[in-house]
Amino acid sequence: MTYSWLLPEYCEDILPDNAWALEEARRKLLDLFKKRGFNLVIPPLIEYVESLLTGTSHDMDLQTFKLVDQLSGRLLGVRPDITPQVARIDAHSMNHTAVNRLCYAGTVLHTKPDVLSQSREPYQVGAEIFGLSDVSGDIEIQSLMLDALSLLNFKEVVLDVGHVGIFRGLITTLKLDEKTENDWFKLLQNKDIPSLKIATEGIDSQIRNALLSLPTLNGEAAILEKARLILPTSLQITAALDQLDAVKRRFAGQVKLSFDLCELRGYHYHNGLVFQVYSTDYKGALARGGRYDEVGSAFGRSRPATGFSLDLRQLITFKR
Structure with missing residues (x-):
């Protein structure tokens, strides 16, 4: 028997109390x-797939519902993430040369829920800064993210920060093929030191020792000094550590800080600082963000970019 009122799995109505909240x-x-100078944009729910998924990861492709446009015959996708759309707006629709601050709020759709207890329709709210390459842009976004969470009554939080440039700086001279690079990336994400030892046999000993140390370089601000003693002093690695130090100086004493030099979330999308916020009473990250300077080039303009987003639907449901 078919019940006409049934909804697809992991899709549900938002009823009045939660809807108003x-x-x-x-x-x-x-x-x-x-108030912070960000302008609101509202991208379309669907776009041509090649535009929607430009610069994103394979995982994002798997999260995208696809359909054929009856007008053009081309393949469309229902947006799984608004951030790439905002990058397209900055690079093409607005075409600003100055710093551009944009924000957004809207539903996205995933083929599968990120977590089995969550909806396939997150309500994504976020903000992005384009055209500001200095670490001050990342700090501005992090400050906005923390203030946004405070407005949602998340007070006791931890700002966890990493930098994908450290791993990239270590492997840049090795000229790895894509498969090897991805394999090492997965081992580092899982902090699987024994397997990483086997995978990196035969490479330069200094780089190997540095790679094997990354899973241990996580914790409070003191690990940044430890990292400077352990890691090679290349320009890319030194610049990454300098940016992490800038974050430490800005937020020390204001929010609990944690650093993880093995955090490579969004490695194929982000190219600098990556950050997320946690709370002891919430499972998973409250909000996530990072720098993604290279994405705009796919739309004809390579612009420095950094931003964050959160799933407002999930956070409101949790608070209630």
Whole structure:
């Protein structure tokens, strides 16, 4: 027997109490963004797949519902993430040369839930800065992210920060093929030191020792000094550590800080600082962000870019 009122798995109505709470929170966050100089954009729900997935990872491709456009015959995708759309708007639709601050709020759709207890329809709210290459842009976004979470009554949080440039700086001289690079990336993400020891046999001993040390370089700010003693002093690695130090100086004493030099989330998408916020009473990250300077080049303009996003639907449901 078919019940006409059944919804697809991991899709559900938002009923009045939660709906009003979500709408009130959305207004608060957008008001905050506006006060900080961010302009609101509303991208379309569907786009041509080649545009929608430009510069994103294979995982994002798997999360995208696809359909054929009856007008053009081309393949469309339902957006699984708004950030690439905002990068397209900055690079093509607005075509600014100055620093551009944009924000957004809207539903995205995933083929599978990120976590089995969550909806396939996250309500994504976020902010992006384009055209600002200095670490001050990352710090501005992190500060906005923390203030946004404070508005949502998440007070006791941990700002966890990493930098994908450290791993890239270590392997840049090795000229690895794509498969090997991806294999090492997965081992580092899993902090699988025994397997990494086997995988890196025969390479330069200094680089190998540095790679094997990355899974141990996580914790409070003191690990940054330890990292300077262990890691090679290349320009890329030194610049990455300098940026991490800048974050430490900005937020020390204001929020609990944690650094993880093995954190490579979004490695194929991000190219600099990556960050996420945790709370002891919430499973998973409250919000995530990072630098992604290279994405705009696919739309004709390579622009420095950094931003963050959160799933407002999930956070509101948790708070209630």
